[in-house]
Amino acid sequence: MANDRSVGGGIFAGSVLGILAYAALLYYFPLFILEITAFLAVALLLGILAWIGYTMATTPPPEPMTDIPEVKADKSTSRPEEK
DSSP: OOOHHHHHHHHHHHHHHHHHHHHHHHHHSHHHHHHHHHHHHHHHHHHHHHHHHHHHHHSOOOOOOOOOOOOOOOTTTSOOOOO
16 A cells, blocks of 8 residues: 555646646647636536535434533532632
8 A cells, every 4th residue: 555655746746747737738729728727617616516505405404402411510620719
């Protein structure tokens, strides 16, 4: 199994290669790449908002708490009484 350092190194190398590839694509196809990037950014944001909305709409509300147990204060953790 791979250790954390090798996984981190792989993520770092992949990120640097991704930046270089993105820069090269921007150089050769600037308008097309910027349009794709803007679309993906907006689609990702709206997708996350849709997921949050779907989760909120389909999650049942919690049942109300009717029987709340009484909590007794421990003398060792309570504050000293003022005189």
